[in-house]
Amino acid sequence: QVQLVESGGxxxxxxxxLRLSCVVSGLSLDxxxxxxxxxxxxxxxxxxxxxxxxxxxxxxxxxVKGRFTISRDNAKNTVYLQMNSLKPEDTAVYYCTAEGDxxxxxxxxxxxxxxxxxWGRGTQATVSS
Numbered sequence: 001q002v003q004l005v006e007s008g009g010x011x012x013x014x015x016x017x018l019r020l021s022c023v024v025s026g027l028s029l030d031x032x033x034x035x036x037x038x039x040x041x042x043x044x045x046x047x048x049x050x051x052x053x054x055x056x057x058x059x060x061x062x063x064v065k066g067r068f069t070i071s072r073d074n075a076k077n078t079v080y081l082q083m084n085s086l087k088p089e090d091t092a093v094y095y096c097t098a099e100g101d102x103x104x105x106x107x108x109x110x111x112x113x114x115x116x117x118x119w120g121r122g123t124q125a126t127v128s129s
Contacts, residue, residue, distance in 0.1 A: 002026035002118045004096045009123035012086055018125055020081040022096030027118070029053060029072055033105035034079040036070065037113050038092035038125075047110025048094070049081060052102050059107055064090075086127045093122040 008020040022034065035050035049060045049070040058070050069082040079096065097116035099105070104115040 002098065004098060004118055004120035006094065006096045006120045006123040009094060009125040011126045011128065013129050014087060014127055016086050016127070017082070017084045018086065020083065020094055020096075020123060020125070022079045022081075022120060024077045024079065024096075024098060027098060027100075029074045029077055029079070032098045032100055033102040034070075034072065035097040035099070035105060035110070035116055036079075036081045037095045037097060037110075037116075038090075039095070039122075040089075040092040043092075045095070045113045046092075047113065050105035050110060051079065052105045056102060056105070059105060059110060061110055083125070086125075088127045091125060091127050093124050095122045096120040 003025045005023045033052050036048040037045050038048050039045040051058045051070045067085045072079045098118040099116040
């Protein structure tokens with residue numbers, strides 16, 4: 001059974017940082033692309049970042065480039081999203097996703113959340129003073 005469990009969300013002031021973690025079980029990070037999506041109240045789900053297996057590359061939506069960094073630790077089956085210089089507009093529930101078709105991890109794939117088969121339950125990140 002595939003499970004993705006997010007953690008690390010919380011309340012932070014503008015300019016602060018959070019590191020989200022996604023612990024994956026039931027599949028191997030060697031063969032799956034992992035993505036982070038977010039959804040703010042009243043808005044559609046938005047792709048934030050993704051990482052391909054091996055040295056396949058990383059992708060970011062324009063609004064987080066230079067501020068967010070995605071990484072993975074295959075030994076721990078964990079993917080991280082380091083979020084720096086946070087802004088109030090980053091406030092959302094952040095979801096971890098997995099997809100076996102690694103082409104889903106692309107700039108275009110980040111606009112298509114339905115391309116991803118497996119989803120976690122999300123973790124809330126709130127940026128507010």
